[in-house]
Amino acid sequence: xxxxxLKYTREQVESLELAPGATHENLEGWVPExxxxxxxxxxxxxAFDYRGDVTxxxxxxxxxxxxxxxxHTGATLADSYVQYFTPSVAEKRKLxxxxxxxxxxxxxxxxxxxxxxxxVKAYNERKAAGEKNIALHPDKxx
Amino acid sequence: xxxxxxxxxxVSSYVLKKKLSGNKRYPLVLMLEPxxxxxxxxxxxxxxxxxxxxxxxxxxxEECFAAVDECGAPMVSIPGGEPLxxxxxxxxxxxxxxRKKYIYLCTNAxxxxxxxxxxxxxxxxxxxxxxxxxxxHHDFSxxxxxxxxxxxEGIKEAVKRGFRVTTNATFFDGTDPNSVxxxxxxxxxxxxxxxxxxxxxxxxxxxxxxxxxxxxxVRRLFRAILSNxxxxxxxxxxxxxxxxxxxxxxxxxxxxxxxxxxxFGWQRPCYLLQExxxxxxxxxxxxxxxxxxxxxxxxxKCANCMVSCGYEAPAVMDGFxxxxxxxxxxxxxxxxxxxxxxxxxxxxxAPHGPATLVQIERGDHELxxxxx
Numbered sequence: 001x002x003x004x005x006l007k008y009t010r011e012q013v014e015s016l017e018l019a020p021g022a023t024h025e026n027l028e029g030w031v032p033e034x035x036x037x038x039x040x041x042x043x044x045x046x047a048f049d050y051r052g053d054v055t056x057x058x059x060x061x062x063x064x065x066x067x068x069x070x071x072h073t074g075a076t077l078a079d080s081y082v083q084y085f086t087p088s089v090a091e092k093r094k095l096x097x098x099x100x101x102x103x104x105x106x107x108x109x110x111x112x113x114x115x116x117x118x119x120v121k122a123y124n125e126r127k128a129a130g131e132k133n134i135a136l137h138p139d140k141x142x
Numbered sequence: 143x144x145x146x147x148x149x150x151x152x153v154s155s156y157v158l159k160k161k162l163s164g165n166k167r168y169p170l171v172l173m174l175e176p177x178x179x180x181x182x183x184x185x186x187x188x189x190x191x192x193x194x195x196x197x198x199x200x201x202x203x204e205e206c207f208a209a210v211d212e213c214g215a216p217m218v219s220i221p222g223g224e225p226l227x228x229x230x231x232x233x234x235x236x237x238x239x240x241r242k243k244y245i246y247l248c249t250n251a252x253x254x255x256x257x258x259x260x261x262x263x264x265x266x267x268x269x270x271x272x273x274x275x276x277x278x279h280h281d282f283s284x285x286x287x288x289x290x291x292x293x294x295e296g297i298k299e300a301v302k303r304g305f306r307v308t309t310n311a312t313f314f315d316g317t318d319p320n321s322v323x324x325x326x327x328x329x330x331x332x333x334x335x336x337x338x339x340x341x342x343x344x345x346x347x348x349x350x351x352x353x354x355x356x357x358x359x360v361r362r363l364f365r366a367i368l369s370n371x372x373x374x375x376x377x378x379x380x381x382x383x384x385x386x387x388x389x390x391x392x393x394x395x396x397x398x399x400x401x402x403x404x405x406f407g408w409q410r411p412c413y414l415l416q417e418x419x420x421x422x423x424x425x426x427x428x429x430x431x432x433x434x435x436x437x438x439x440x441x442x443k444c445a446n447c448m449v450s451c452g453y454e455a456p457a458v459m460d461g462f463x464x465x466x467x468x469x470x471x472x473x474x475x476x477x478x479x480x481x482x483x484x485x486x487x488x489x490x491x492a493p494h495g496p497a498t499l500v501q502i503e504r505g506d507h508e509l510x511x512x513x514x
Binding site for chain 1 (some may be wrong): 163179180182183184185186187192193194196199272286288289315355356357359394404407437438439440441445446464
């Protein structure tokens with residue numbers, strides 16, 4: 001948590017009626033600028049939050065699809081790294097922030113478009129059309 | 143309370159031992175997620191939104207056992223994803239039973255009836271079946287018509303075969319407390335050992351961010367649900383945690399009390415927030431900035447959380463860690479929590495949208511209640 005994040009007092013928390021949700025950013029397809037240290041840090045923070053794969057191009061020219069599930073932010077970019085899975089390798093992998101030349105939010109955002117309201121609307125429409133056994137199904141894995 | 147004596151003894155002696163040794167940060171329940179893949183696609187779920195190559199990954203039994211051994215918690219909850227989709231779940235369960243861990247295998251029970259013959263009843267194994275209400279509510283909640291009937295078939299078969307079975311429900315904004323109370327009658331009639339319940343939480347990474355209650359609304363809902371209890375209702379939870387949900391007592395979150403381990407590692411700081419991962423439980427304990435979480439921190443991500451993974455551990459530690467707490471727990475176990483104000487709440491329409499703050503006239507309540 002950073003200092004600029006809004007802080008609540010205990011009294012405010014205890015009297016909350018509705019929780020303020022987080023805003024879902026539409027990042028699919030985004031290619032961030034990585035010109036400055038701050039841009040690198042911000043882009044990788046968003047990649048860590050992103051529920052889809054990104055494509056990383058390293059400074060040595062390697063290009064890989066990756067799901068970034070962790071990041072460690074140190075005082076310098078050299079002290080900072082991401083941890084990720086790639087589709088073809090079983091083990092967790094690690095990459096320094098300094099090794100990353102390009103980042104692309106290339107994979108489908110798996111959290112997008114799955115709101116409760118969407119389900120309610122779809123359910124009512126399908127029910128009105130006389131459909132039986134209405135359900136949402138998990139995405140295919142292959 | 144529906145928890146067997148042997149389990150209570152294990153937990154109480156564990157808590158006392160930790161207290162006597164001066165250990166302030168210790169785990170009570172390990173949340174072991176062996177996979178994220180699920181056979182439901184509940185709208186708004188914050189747990190299963192991953193690319194296919196991540197959903198295909200699973201913890202091996204050896205990885206599960208190493209996490210359990212390192213952490214040392216006497217209880218292991220196995221959520222997910224759907225654990226019954228793990229091809230080695232039987233081996234994992236057997237290994238945990240061999241370690242004398244009390245296991246809550248959390249399942250939507252779509253596969254339960256089919257897979258039951260692979261398991262052997264044990265006092266250490268409980269199937270905790272996800273049921274969010276009666277047929278209509280549950281099917282709508284899990285976005286699958288017919289889900290309730292399959293789950294109930296699984297529950298009945300498991301009860302018949304002599305397994306320990308509980309139901310677990312999550313309640314979101316707009317829940318009708320009368321319907322929930324009727325649902326309690328229904329599930330107790332199925333022969334389950336007890337009920338587990340929880341308020342919903344606004345996962346930061348969940349696709350749906352509009353259905354989450356703030357603390358005032360949570361307390362009002364659970365006070366309406368849990369006051370004036372019927373003698374047939376049994377809860378497989380700490381009575382003090384239920385009092386916390388009703389606003390009768392307050393606790394601060396203990397995120398290390400129910401740590402979460404999955405294919406990414408040890409999740410920081412808790413089962414709900416995903417702020418990163420540690421490679422070991424020791425690293426999680428030593429390097430997480432715990433002071434940045436929970437209500438006293440002012441962290442908005444923790445503002446509406448009253449979920450068991452943060453607040454049941456302190457309730458259990460309170461109940462088994464002092465004579466006062468123990469007596470309160472015993473009292474809570476046998477009390478029906480008669481409360482005329484809560485009866486009035488049952489006659490009010492379910493709240494929608496922001497509301498004003500009103501003090502409920504009841505002197506022994508620590509926390510302010512609100513009225514829509």
